[in-house]
Amino acid sequence: MSVAQRAWGAVPDSVKESDTQLIAGVLVFTYLLYVLAQTFLAVTNNAAILPAVANSLQNLTFLIAVYAIMALALNLHWGYTGLFNIGIAGFMAVGVYSMSILAAPTTGSPPGLGLPIPVAIVGAVAITAIVGGLAALPALQLDADYLAIVTVGFSEIIRLVLNASYFAGTVQDPEASGYNVVDIFGIQFGTGGGQGINTPTSSPADFLYSTTSLGDLLYGPSGDPNALGSAVYAAAESVGVNSSVVDGATYSFFLLVVVVTLYYVLLVRIGNSPFGRVLKAIREDELVAQSLGKDTRWFKVKVFMVGCALMGLGGILWQGSFGFVNPNTFRPIVTFYIFTALIVGGAGSNTGSVIGGAVFAAFLFEGPRQLARIVEALVTSAFGSLPSPTTFYAAVVSLNPLAWLGYTIDNVSTLKFVFLGAVLVYLMQNRSDGLLGHRKEIASSVDLSDRTTRNRESAAADGGESDE
């Protein structure tokens, strides 16, 4: 940590002060690291460098963008208002499933409502907001840890209901024994049950590259690329990058540049508005906010609705972009990922949320896998191929460090979670503020903490401990 702190101290104050520069700096650093790593891997594997790097970066961009989006949405609940909502996965599920059901063709299996995609997205966000409002009813009177249990229970209820075959809509013959289409006043739909459901498009970039008519825009483009698409695909093909990578990169870029910025601006505006100041006051001391005449319960319901709508939209842009989704996508672990991202960045700071999303995606979520690949490449080039024992016992009794390493690398996706847990514990013990949590905005409109903040910053710049 001391190395990290010294490195942090070496960053010019002007960069630390300017949030856009800070975010850009973190992103540039991360991308450089990934470019280096992927180039190394491509060279050792004798693969073409550019396509490998491009593919890896588009994947990284997507992960950074979605975690930044979700962390920002969560920041409204946890960072601003202090509502400990660990039902994020459930609200994402409501968003994605609502969109899929609204947009699915009426003749499909399961049937849907056949609405245009933009309408379906708006409708899904509205539905998520309403569900969030309902879920907020317990939030009115519960302590933070009770709220945590209620929200995680709520998200599991949502997942189990979506998973149940009872509403799946796959058996459409009313006379058949397993008839399971939901029929409300003649409007028929289903959730797909455990088999999952199709989302409207598997390649959102087609809206840019294949749209030739209004119908394409409304019901999802199909068929050949338009003029722009052909030109871009041809250009990419000439350097060896195939069209699916171009699609992915385009969509990821859109998420990172457009959506994250919109979320960020929205959050900053909410935070600075009178509404946002009440939220921060609720976080700091609800009783005081009440004594000043604010109906804190109503504020909590509203913020729950807004935050859940943002989570639903985030879920649509994330899980709704693969063409297919099933209830297991929305296990509570997803919620914990997003919480980790926010905690790493620092709850209460929007810039921290974005940086947390980037750091989480690049180093905690994707990092272990890439590190394992690099280690494997290095060791393989030094010692030949690595043994890969089938069980832990076989690895241990072989008394061969290479076998231990081989087993570890084979199971790095499991170790990732152990590492993630350890990081959470470490952060809670030593830096519960995360990277930027000390910049948590206060409730008053005049910055009363200005002087103390400056002292802290200069202490940190001198290499001093900033949070103890």
Add this chain to the structure above:
Amino acid sequence: MDVAETYSGGRRLLIERPAVALLGVALLYLFVDLVLRLANVPVELMGVEVIGGTLAVSTFGRFLLDGLIVGLVVGLAGVGLSMTYSILNFANFAHGDYVTTGAFSGWIAAYLVGAFTLGVEEPIGRLLMIQAPSLVSAFSSPLAIVVGIILAGLGAVATALFLDRIVYRPMRDKGGIPLLIASIGVALALRYAIVFIFGTGSRGVTATGSIPQVSIPTGDGTIPLNLHEGTLIVAAIVLMFGIHFLLQRTKLGKAMRAMADNKDLAQVTGIPTERVIRATWIIGGALAGIAGFLIVLERGTLSFNIGWRLLLLIFAGVILGGIGSVYGAMAGGIIIGIASRISLVWIPSDFARVAAFSVMILVLLYRPEGLFGGVKTA
């Protein structure tokens, strides 16, 4: 006079807390419906069945028994969660994974003893990794089960004490939320450390086929009850009474109650708080580990996420019984278990867990202090 009072009381309830009144009506409807169904009395109104129906007593009995089995496990595991919640003031999301740890350590021991007593030729590696399929049953090797129960408790206790030392003890003065988040981290690390060693596959561990079972006659059928279910019920009830005596007859229970009430005051009074906390982890961890071993004994399969899947049910039971109350946790667990199975009378089995979680949320909404609120530890 009495009638008038009841009437006005009912009217006040209806006006002041309409939701509670609604909930009461719904529960009453379900109860009447259940009674009518058991008596095979369908009541129809204009061709639509409004209440009652048919339900075999044996089916209902089996639901009840299944619910009792799940409930005993949930109640047993809930004791520790409830105690740490009240004494250390945080919701321990890692408790479910203590259950898993106990199950794995217990079954390794049961496998080793079982293979030895039954004379099974299996390489030690396959026994230690619990890979040899379906080896042990309470009938063929009761010693293995007893050793397994003990080692399950010991394994979970060791894990709980170790994690308390490195994770929770440095954080004693922090609030409930940082501890809760840290416990989520512990849960992840512990669960996937188990996956790292044993893999994600689910494995059958109990010998099938040779388990004796009795049939309880109910008039219109029978309720089967096998030896493993019987073992679970007996072991769980014995343990619950054991905890009862431990907390009633020793100073420990009183010290725990004092700490749950006011930690600083307890320390000033001379209660060795750290030692009480250690005792809490030991009791809670042991019961969680044994609960894990027993549920695997009953279900026959062992996988890395049994504890995590039970966790929300355990929370539900603890909240229902009132946080901090040991008896509440036991009773709450049993009620949650039975409620989740009895609900199958009305809803498809996909929704059994939904019903249990809904009960939990309703309790938090209407009676956050729990059914036995006010009763503190022991």
